[in-house]
Amino acid sequence: MASGPRVLLLAERFPPDIGGLARSGARTAGSLVRLGARVDVVAWTRAASPGALETVEDAGEVSPFAKGVTLHRLGLFGQADLSMQHTLDVLGYLHARRRYDLVWGHYLYPPGFLAVVFAKSAGLASVLSARGNDVDQLMFPPGDFARLLWTLERADVLTAASADLGRKMAVLLGRDPGVEVIPNAVDTALFSPGPGDAALRERLGIAADEVVLGFSGELRHKKGLPFLLAALTEVRRVRPACLLVIGEVRARDAEHLLSYRAEHPEAAARIVVSGALESPALIAEHLRLCDVYLQPSLWEGMPNALLEAMACARPVIASDAGGIPEAVDSGKNGFLVPKALLNHLGQACLDVLGMPASEREALGRAARERVVARFQADAEAAVLERVLARAMPRSSA
Structure with a gap:
């Protein structure tokens, strides 16, 4: 399905970073590829020089979940505002060459906010994915409630890792935005019972x-x-x-x-x-x-x-x-x-x-x-397919 939509996914963490946020980002990107999308990921790293852009053509090299994904790792500056401004420049550079159809922010801030800003400026559809305590962090001081609300209001489709997160976003918006709950998927063949080694x-x-x-x-x-x-x-x-x-x-x-x-x-x-x-x-x-x-x-x-x-x-x-x-x-x-x-x-x-x-x-x-x-891959894939159809109804018809 090489003619599938081109998706740009922004992630704060991505393998080889450790932790659930990195793994879920890799899994989402890889699942989108299996649905026929062509996926680029932009993820920040402190392992590269500030502002440096490094590309891995197949992210299956760094995570088995992300086979077929193109990974762009971007070196962070010491100051967050410089990093964010530079990231927008890099997204524009990549879009001019790759021509994306959809921008996906994996975690509300900073990747979700930047995804929506870039999508609006480039006339693209956007998907916003709340993953953990990102809603709570921005709701309360010193979080930026205004930025949180702006981001939630302007994303085309909202997704969440749990129904609880979806309810919180609905409360903030004062309406039901139709949050899609994307269940985390576990490889139950790999993560299986057995005696300790x-x-x-x-x-x-x-x-x-x-x-x-x-x-x-x-x-x-x-x-x-x-x-x-x-x-x-x-x-x-x-x-x-x-x-x-x-x-x-x-x-x-x-x-x-x-x-x-x-x-x-x-x-x-x-x-x-x-x-x-x-x-x-x-x-x-x-x-x-x-x-x-x-x-x-x-x-x-x-x-x-x-x-x-x-x-x-x-x-x-x-x-x-x-x-x-x-x-x-x-x-x-x-x-x-x-x-x-x-x-x-x-x-x-x-x-x-x-x-x-x-x-x-x-x-x-x-x-x-x-x-x-x-919490199996088929449940995750079904929701992701629905999200793509909602975000880009014409191309999914």
Whole structure:
């Protein structure tokens, strides 16, 4: 379907960046290609010189999700305003050569705002995708409410990672804009149940008698970093345990670990950080080591990492932030802790770890069944196809 629409997707993060936002961007771009679109992605990076534009002709080289996507990585300047102005110049340069039909902003700011600005200036259709806490960040100080509202009002089609995000956008607009909920999709063949790899456990230095509390992604405050540390402390008062961070700790949040290490040196020594894992298969291997997976987020869209852990049939404990309750039925396929009561996360861990093995296994099976039923690629593709038809009705007819 080489005659499909040309789509320009702007992403704040894209592989090889880690985290759910990067993976969902790659997955969206790759899914659009499989629907017949010709997709270019522009993503910012600090790995390139400021203002430098680097092109990867097939982004399948950096992510298996993005096969067939052309990736343009743009070096950031030290100042956000310079980066944004330069980005608009680059978008104009690319459009003159590629002739796009649709501009897609993946995350509300800055990519969503710039996508709508560029689309309006070039006379193109635009799609805006809310992914996580981007609505909340711009709603409240020091966020820019006026910019948020301007962007929402002028996008041709609004999409969201969860129904919760869609409701928030409808509240802000004072009307129902017909937000399309694009469910995150998990490769359930890759993220699947199985025994933990003993050799991997040994390489990570996890003792045979330790229970593994797991977290996946970029650990930072919004993901509940303080509550994870407090839970580790509480669990270790009762039984040997470690916290396995499958990913990295955001640099500016590392101070929390330093202060924790000063107060709880023995517990801090049992925080195992894998570092960035480029392969989804490696992430799945690490998830299978977890006795319980934790997602104590303060703000959320629909976390990929949680769904991947559920697909691996891990017992999960999560907050009720954002769209998480759309995936987790508390007591049936996992447990929810209210955001206001995340100080009880440690006790929730002990309660789950104290369950008979058969009950924990049943919990994990139910978690996987939910992902298989609602968060597969075919469900995502159906919504994306509808979004394309709404954004460009003439070309989709």
